[in-house]
Amino acid sequence: MALQAASLVPSAFSMPKEGKCSAFSKDSSLFGVSFPDYLKADFSCSGRCKREFKQRAGTVRSQIVATTTPAINRAAPEGKKTLRQGSVVVTGASSGLGLATAKALAETGKWHVIMACRDFLKAERAAKSAGIPKENYTIMHLDLASLDSVRQFVDNFRRSGRPLDVLVCNAAVYLPTAKEPTFTAEGFELSVGTNHLGHFLLSRLLLDDLQKSDYPSRRLIIVGSITGNTNTLAGNVPPKANLGDLRGLSGGLNGLNSSAMIDGGDFDGAKAYKDSKVCNMLCMQEFHRRYHEDTGITFASLYPGCIATTGLFREHIPLFRLLFPPFQKYITKGYVSEEEAGKRLAQVVADPSLTKSGVYWSWNKDSASFENQLSQEASDAEKARKVWEVSEKLVGMA
């Protein structure tokens, strides 16, 4: 009676092990270093991409029939149950972790990946050069720095007729060298506005769609990070995450009549990013507390390892971009390749053994997953409730 579920990786990768939180994750992987996006040549796409997009749009329509059938079909001969192709939305799938995850999932043939990206042509080019099978992905426009765009994405996604089985909130910006804050369309500081508030609205709206899915394991995954957790060495590198009493967030993070920082302090781009990751991890837990029991949806977060080669560091100074990968590989041993990190996130999406809700996953030196401990602030239930309530007001849901 076992379901033919979408396990992606060998069983050695899917054995959850309890483990203590360790600042040095001792991942010894040295392989798979790929060029960061910012080093790759640019190119422009003309009529051909558009034609292919239209062709794929045709595929989308023709697959509606298939995807609206019950998630488990009885295959004729032995009466074994088979699982229909899962449908997963991955934000920020045009580079780094999101792209590697989309590839890992699409390659199994068991998933159709909706790549929710702000730059359609970049995403198309990335999917092609990664060799993602074209029948297993669809690119849809989403700019998380605009709440209108988030709403539009939700409308477009619903119009596509696809079910939503898993949502992965992965996209992020990191602005470590910015001297002054920049802002989203609604005037929120850009890092928290994109990484947290855009995703907060997206996941609140799409929760309904997840609930409607008949897939056996529906999941909402919000990517977190070690640097937002002050119970680790990495989380103690200044500036440290700290949401304080949320006075800046309550004031709208607009840098005019309120601070651009959640805690009300002076702008610091690196801190804003780390604070946004704390919000991501707090909201995952708040989702779990509010909705897991009633809906059965699995809510999870993760630290995939230090993927030192991604586009996340595109705004950092060149010296940092040069030294950071060897530093993480040879000194902290926290380095992980984009490919390996993609497999990890794909496990959280699809592995039948990772259905526990409210968990922050990490991986040990053998690349086995374990439930990690969050810092005191990132596991503070009262703070999570406040972040949730203030964020609801900011995105117009309360």
Ligand code: LMG
């Ligand atoms: C913040 O500063 C700013 O406040 C904030 O505004 C924002 O800009 C943010 O990230 C952006 O940065 C944080 C940070 C900046 O400050 C610190 O971390 C303070 C400490 C800086 C110390 C720098 C020297 C690091 C040396 C590493 C030692 C590790 C342990 C030694 C063990 C030795 C064992 C043999 O700091 C920086 O930006 C500096 C960048 C540091 C990251 C890269 C460090 C590279 C170190 C050299 C690695 C060489 C690797 C080659 C391979 C060697 C193989 C043996």
Ligand code: NDP
């Ligand atoms: P990348 O910069 O490679 O990927 C980030 C993605 O987010 C890109 O696709 C980017 O789009 C997209 N994005 C940025 N802004 C928006 C927006 N306004 N709307 C829609 N999409 C947007 O970084 P990573 O792959 O490293 O980061 C992915 C996740 O992993 C993040 O949540 C990050 O916090 C997390 N993480 C990363 C670690 C690392 O070491 N790299 C460690 C721990 C966590 P575009 O391509 O158009 O720029």
Ligand code: PMR
């Ligand atoms: Mg960190 C102990 C291991 C460790 C790990 C796993 C990370 C991950 N870092 C570690 C240690 C250190 N870092 C040490 C000792 C230093 C001082 C030299 C250091 C510095 C450092 C900087 C300047 N690290 C950084 C930066 C960044 O700009 C990155 C950042 O904070 O982005 C928000 C970063 C990171 N270190 C990590 C990881 C995963 C990051 C990047 C991104 C993220 O959290 O999403």
